[in-house]
Amino acid sequence: MEITMVVDGERVELTVEPRHTLADVLREQCGRTGTHVGCEHGVCGACTVLVDDEPVRSCLMFAVQADGSTVRTVEGLESDDGTLHPLQEAFVAHHGLQCGFCTPGMLMTALHLLDTHPEPDRETIRREMSGNICRCTGYMGIVDAVEEAARLR
Amino acid sequence: MKCAPFEYVRPTSVDEVLAALVAADGEGKILAGGQSLVPVMALRMARPAVIVDINRVEGLAAVERDGDTVHVGALVRHRTLAEQSAHPLLAEAARHIGHAAIRTRGTAGGSIAHADPAAELPVVAVATGATVTAAGARGDRWVAADDLFAGPLMTTLDADEMITGLDVPVPTRWGFAGFARRHGDFALVTVVVAEVRGQVRIAVGGVGAVPLRARAAEAAIGEPVERVAQLVGDELNPTGDLHGSAEFRRGVAVEMARRALASAGI
Numbered sequence: 001m002e003i004t005m006v007v008d009g010e011r012v013e014l015t016v017e018p019r020h021t022l023a024d025v026l027r028e029q030c031g032r033t034g035t036h037v038g039c040e041h042g043v044c045g046a047c048t049v050l051v052d053d054e055p056v057r058s059c060l061m062f063a064v065q066a067d068g069s070t071v072r073t074v075e076g077l078e079s080d081d082g083t084l085h086p087l088q089e090a091f092v093a094h095h096g097l098q099c100g101f102c103t104p105g106m107l108m109t110a111l112h113l114l115d116t117h118p119e120p121d122r123e124t125i126r127r128e129m130s131g132n133i134c135r136c137t138g139y140m141g142i143v144d145a146v147e148e149a150a151r152l153r
Numbered sequence: 154m155k156c157a158p159f160e161y162v163r164p165t166s167v168d169e170v171l172a173a174l175v176a177a178d179g180e181g182k183i184l185a186g187g188q189s190l191v192p193v194m195a196l197r198m199a200r201p202a203v204i205v206d207i208n209r210v211e212g213l214a215a216v217e218r219d220g221d222t223v224h225v226g227a228l229v230r231h232r233t234l235a236e237q238s239a240h241p242l243l244a245e246a247a248r249h250i251g252h253a254a255i256r257t258r259g260t261a262g263g264s265i266a267h268a269d270p271a272a273e274l275p276v277v278a279v280a281t282g283a284t285v286t287a288a289g290a291r292g293d294r295w296v297a298a299d300d301l302f303a304g305p306l307m308t309t310l311d312a313d314e315m316i317t318g319l320d321v322p323v324p325t326r327w328g329f330a331g332f333a334r335r336h337g338d339f340a341l342v343t344v345v346v347a348e349v350r351g352q353v354r355i356a357v358g359g360v361g362a363v364p365l366r367a368r369a370a371e372a373a374i375g376e377p378v379e380r381v382a383q384l385v386g387d388e389l390n391p392t393g394d395l396h397g398s399a400e401f402r403r404g405v406a407v408e409m410a411r412r413a414l415a416s417a418g419i
Contacts, residue, residue: 001161017158018158018159018160018161018204019155019156019157019158019159021155021156021191024155040154040155040195041191041192041195041196042188042191042192042255043192045252045254048254051257054232054257055253055254055257056254056257056258057188057254057255057258059191059195060187060188060191060192060258061187061191061258062161062184062187062191062204062206064161064163064206065184065187065206065208109253109254112253113253126336127336128253130252130335130336130337131251131252131253131254131255131337132252
């Protein structure tokens with residue numbers, strides 16, 4: 001099927017198989033390998049992207065369903081000159097990652113969290129980020145990073 | 154894993170959906186939010202030949218109050234349900250569903266049709282005495298929630314029928330209590346208490362094949378809360394699994410019933 005999406009500000013026209021998930025199409029046909037695929041059945045949260053500004057597990061959405069949508073991935077976070085997004089800076093400063101596998105999903109979920117909860121407390125951060133699993137950090141650094149990014153906004 | 158190949162159709166009206174289901178001759182599956190169906194397909198536990206994507210069907214995404222009932226379109230997302238104020242019990246239940254990214258996509262109609270006995274909305278539907286509208290080739294029919302759920306992930310709907318919405322009475326008093334080990338997990342036990350048109354109904358999710366009415370407890374309303382909650386537990390016949398033994402689940406059910414009754418002020 002032919003589909004059209006806007007991915008990180010770039011209009012793309014693709015031919016996809018209906019069974020291909022948005023995650024796979026982003027990675028394999030759009031070169032957006034920053035979006036990570038962990039469990040492939042909606043449990044780990046690593047593949048979270050924003051579709052029309054809302055967080056979505058891109059392994060639970062077929063790419064054909066995103067036809068006509070605007071998709072934002074982790075690779076759209078930094079500015080054109082390579083400056084990291086404040087959220088990314090905060091993750092670096094607070095050791096919000098170790099191996100980094102979960103980080104793309106963490107960042108995209110946190111981005112939406114900050115849009116919808118301008119002044120989140122730690123409990124809110126933990127609750128809203130609970131759909132993203134990290135096996136390295138123990139989450140403390142992630143919560144610290146999101147908290148600081150919220151404070152700096 | 155990856156899903157098996159399927160034919161994909163994307164109708165824009167209920168009539169087109171029904172025609173696609175008939176054409177699929179029992180091999181079709183409706184795709185709404187996909188938060189339960191796609192994992193099942195990815196694990197190859199389901200491999201429907203035809204996916205009928207209803208996300209672009211018009212007119213199924215409204216939440217409307219009509220007297221003492223709220224109509225919820227089949228495509229209303231959990232996020233919308235959590236944020237609406239027309240039906241506070243539905244809002245509370247929706248806030249307990251999964252995680253933010255799940256609530257973005259998951260739908261009310263899909264949750265009901267999927268009929269997971271541990272899911273939140275089926276328990277609310279049974280507790281409130283909701284009615285489901287099912288469209289089919291022979292026209293619409295209305296199915297009471299009590300008659301809808303046939304078993305785990307099974308309903309009494311036919312393969313060529315489609316849920317278009319649900320009518321959920323607004324309870325005058327209500328309580329919702331669920332226990333999950335981690336935020337966003339399916340609850341081990343969910344108890345919903347709803348007073349609808351003067352009658353108190355109690356439904357329990359997660360401890361049987363379908364959401365269960367606690368009828369003996371309902372009949373004992375007016376007695377002390379602890380006694381009514383105990384009756385909820387006595388009626389259940391839970392099975393144990395790796396998430397908790399049968400007796401643990403019964404104990405949790407009693408406590409959730411106590412909390413739901415207390416928060417309803419009953």
